[in-house]
Amino acid sequence: MEDAERDPGAELxxxxxxxxxxxxxxxxxxxxxxxxxxxxxxxxxxxxxxxxAVHKKHAKRLIEAGVRLRRRK
Amino acid sequence: xxxxxxxxxxxxASEEARLRGARLTEAExxxxxxxxxxxxxxxxxxxxxxxxRRAVQDALRREFEHSLGExxxxxxxxxxxxxxxSRRKPSDIGESGRRVLEVGMASARKRDLGxxxxxxxxxxxxxxxxxxxxxxxGVDVEDLRARARxxxxxx
Numbered sequence: 001m002e003d004a005e006r007d008p009g010a011e012l013x014x015x016x017x018x019x020x021x022x023x024x025x026x027x028x029x030x031x032x033x034x035x036x037x038x039x040x041x042x043x044x045x046x047x048x049x050x051x052x053a054v055h056k057k058h059a060k061r062l063i064e065a066g067v068r069l070r071r072r073k
Numbered sequence: 074x075x076x077x078x079x080x081x082x083x084x085x086a087s088e089e090a091r092l093r094g095a096r097l098t099e100a101e102x103x104x105x106x107x108x109x110x111x112x113x114x115x116x117x118x119x120x121x122x123x124x125x126r127r128a129v130q131d132a133l134r135r136e137f138e139h140s141l142g143e144x145x146x147x148x149x150x151x152x153x154x155x156x157x158x159s160r161r162k163p164s165d166i167g168e169s170g171r172r173v174l175e176v177g178m179a180s181a182r183k184r185d186l187g188x189x190x191x192x193x194x195x196x197x198x199x200x201x202x203x204x205x206x207x208x209x210x211g212v213d214v215e216d217l218r219a220r221a222r223x224x225x226x227x228x
Contacts, residue, residue, distance in 0.1 A: 009200050010143045016202070017140035024153040061160060
């Protein structure tokens with residue numbers, strides 16, 4: 001596993017790490033946007049997902065983090 | 074011991090998973106739970122290998138950065154490199170965690186299943202995050218396995 005750079009183990013580990021990175025970046029970026037007063041609709045458009053999806057994934061966490069969320073427009 | 078030990082360990086492992094924002098309890102969370110034990114076989118075996126809970130966390134962080142490097146990605150933003158705790162407990166045990174328990178249980182008679190057996194299960198893993206993290210941390214896995222095996226056989 002240590003010599004071949006492109007062995008499946010390394011490639012699969014890269015996939016795992018990239019997913020984790022994307023998840024953490026999403027959490028941080030959505031929080032930043034909502035703190036800056038973005039609406040759920042704006043965040044959903046920017047992420048290319050439905051408003052319901054982004055709300056379901058982040059609303060509780062952000063409310064618990066004390067982020068003041070904009071009313072739906 | 075036995076059942077109750079594994080049950081208690083799994084509760085702690087799932088808490089480790091939650092603290093790291095993981096959806097499943099995986100082998101690395103079991104290892105973190107073992108490394109967090111204050112006394113007994115776990116620290117007796119892990120400490121000489123330089124593995125306390127903090128060292129395991131550091132090794133996992135290194136593995137994460139190294140695997141990002143495999144994808145050609147280099148990250149300096151501390152906010153995304155640090156694990157983020159989740160509100161929710163992991164929903165299930167992952168395949169690597171299941172494998173650890175399976176191998177650990179196979180190495181024990183029901184009654185004396187303890188930390189050394191679980192550690193053996195962890196060290197038997199050939200792929201995934203834990204073996205990569207241990208290799209990057211320079212842990213002498215063979216030596217650790219031999220000592221865990223001796224502890225199991227002597228018990």
